[in-house]
Amino acid sequence: MNDAQTPDVPARFLRLPSVAERKLGPDFTAPVRLDPRVLDQMQDTIRELTVKYSENLKVQVGSLFSFIEPTAAGDAEARNQLYSTAHEIRGLAGTFGYPTVGRFAHSLCAYLENYKSVVSTVMRFHVEAMYDALQGRGADDILASDTLASLDRLIALSHDGERSAG
Amino acid sequence: MARSLFEMLTILVVDDSLHMRRLIARLLDVLGVGQVIVASDGEEAWAKFLEHRPDVVITDAAMKPTDGFVLAQRLRAIGEDELRAVPIIMVSAHSELSAVERARDSGVTDFICKPVSPRLLYERLVGALNRPRKLIETPGFVGPDRRADALAIDGPERRQVTFI
Numbered sequence: 001m002n003d004a005q006t007p008d009v010p011a012r013f014l015r016l017p018s019v020a021e022r023k024l025g026p027d028f029t030a031p032v033r034l035d036p037r038v039l040d041q042m043q044d045t046i047r048e049l050t051v052k053y054s055e056n057l058k059v060q061v062g063s064l065f066s067f068i069e070p071t072a073a074g075d076a077e078a079r080n081q082l083y084s085t086a087h088e089i090r091g092l093a094g095t096f097g098y099p100t101v102g103r104f105a106h107s108l109c110a111y112l113e114n115y116k117s118v119v120s121t122v123m124r125f126h127v128e129a130m131y132d133a134l135q136g137r138g139a140d141d142i143l144a145s146d147t148l149a150s151l152d153r154l155i156a157l158s159h160d161g162e163r164s165a166g
Numbered sequence: 167m168a169r170s171l172f173e174m175l176t177i178l179v180v181d182d183s184l185h186m187r188r189l190i191a192r193l194l195d196v197l198g199v200g201q202v203i204v205a206s207d208g209e210e211a212w213a214k215f216l217e218h219r220p221d222v223v224i225t226d227a228a229m230k231p232t233d234g235f236v237l238a239q240r241l242r243a244i245g246e247d248e249l250r251a252v253p254i255i256m257v258s259a260h261s262e263l264s265a266v267e268r269a270r271d272s273g274v275t276d277f278i279c280k281p282v283s284p285r286l287l288y289e290r291l292v293g294a295l296n297r298p299r300k301l302i303e304t305p306g307f308v309g310p311d312r313r314a315d316a317l318a319i320d321g322p323e324r325r326q327v328t329f330i
Contacts (some may be wrong), residue, residue, distance in 0.1 A: 013311060014301040016251050019221050019294070022251060023174045029296045034288045041196045042284035049192065053185050087228065088183050091259035095189065106259075119180050138168030 047093065053096045059135055060085050061101070064127045072120035082123070083112045089130070100133040100144040107151055119158045125151060171295070173196040176218055179204045180211040180225040180234065182286060183256070188283075189199070190257070193284055197291075208232030212240055219249060222294055227258035232259070235272040236314070242273035242308040243317060251301050253294035257282060273309030 020028050064085055070078035086105045093102035108126040113120060129147050177199050178284065181187045184206075191202045203218050205211035207229040215223065225234040234256055238241050244250040256269045257279040275297075276290050300311040 009304050012303040014251060014299075014303065016193075016247065016301075018296050018298050019253065020171055020194075020296050021298075023171055028171070032289070032292055032296075034285055036194065039284055042193050042288075045192045045196055046189070046284070049185075049189055056185065087204055087259060088185075091179045091280035092183065092185055092189075095283070099281070117227075138172040139253075 018106050021129060050096045053092065054098075057089065057096070057098065057101065057136060060089055061127065065124075065132070066124045068101060068127065070122050070124065072118060079118075080114065083109060086112070098134065101130050102131045102143075103144055103148060104133060104151075105147055115155075115159060120157050122151070122155055125154060173200045174199040175199050175222065175295075176220040178204065178207070178211060178215055178218065178220040178223045178225075180208065180223065180229070180237065182206050182226060182229040182324060185278075186226065186257075190282070190287070193287055197288065208234060208237035208240075211237055215241065215249075215252075217266050220252065220292065222253050222255065224255045224291075227256055227260055227269065234274075235268055236274040238269070238274050239308075251299040253297070253299065255294055269314075270309070271307065273307070275310050 016022075016028075020030050053054065064082060067078045067082035067085075071082050086108045090102050090109055091103035093099065093105060104126055108123065108130075111122060111126070120152070129151070173217045173323070179187055179190045179194070179202060181204075187204045187206070192206055202217070203214050203220060205214050208225075209232040211223070211225065212232070219330040223237075227234040230305055236244075238254050238256070240256060241252060242250055254273065255276045255277045255278060256274045257278045257280060258265060258269075261279040267298055268278050275294055278286060278290055301308060
């Protein structure tokens with residue numbers, strides 16, 4: 001689009017100093033590099049919180065099993081519960097040292113986002129993969145990638161010829 | 167020096183997950199942030215924002231009843247310039263382009279895909295603190311001015327151009 005075609009849109013520009021400058025005066029900037037000692041403390045904090053999170057994650061993954069059949073039968077509330085629990089796991093598990101569980105949860109969320117009608121076998125395989133990874137089985141990166149590829153094939157087979165909702 | 171800046175900060179953390187709220191709040195504590203306020207959805211966050219007037223908002227995207235996108239739009243619509251220009255960092259497990267675009271269109275300053283790492287959180291926070299708060303307001307959009315010339319790069323790392 002050239003200038004002649006550009007529509008006139010009223011615009012106001014607001015320019016305020018940075019938060020750092022407002023707090024500590026002109027030209028102040030916070031250091032971009034994180035002090036390694038502070039980083040260590042932050043990692044320690046995550047390790048400390050991991051104990052509590054791990055217990056919660058086991059309960060969450062266990063609870064997913066109970067939502068599978070109702071979700072496959074079309075129960076919207078069960079589907080919401082399944083999705084929101086899996087969504088929380090995909091957001092948190094990686095931070096707390098369970099990246100593989102997070103990857104399987106991400107795959108399950110994507111399945112629920114993309115298909116209106118969902119199959120219990122697909123959901124069960126996802127949850128079982130999460131459960132196994134939580135137990136330390138199949139948590140290896142290569143094995144996890146293989147499992148994810150298998151889950152993709154299972155989804156394709158289960159929904160052969162069906163268009164995804166997404 | 168950085169520690170004294172963090173001590174002066176009030177940061178609002180919004181997430182419907184108790185674990186995520188606790189995690190981010192604790193990491194901010196370690197950084198020395200003076201006051202960390204938490205809220206579990208956009209509605210509670212809105213009330214706490216008006217009460218505490220935080221320097222930065224770190225918010226999840228998907229929450230009920232009011233999500234992070236609506237919260238960002240409400241914050242950008244506040245009448246007072248100082249409040250409206252608050253840096254908003256969205257932290258979300260939704261890594262799809264559509265979610266990032268929606269965040270941008272809602273006036274979000276920066277976007278972090280979960281899982282969160284301490285280093286990433288620090289880098290985005292410092293970026294939000296150091297960057298001049300430049301907003302552009304049009305009838306359909308209020309949010310950070312993202313034009314190239316708005317991203318002032320100064321200091322020794324600025325690339326020097328030599329004409330020969």
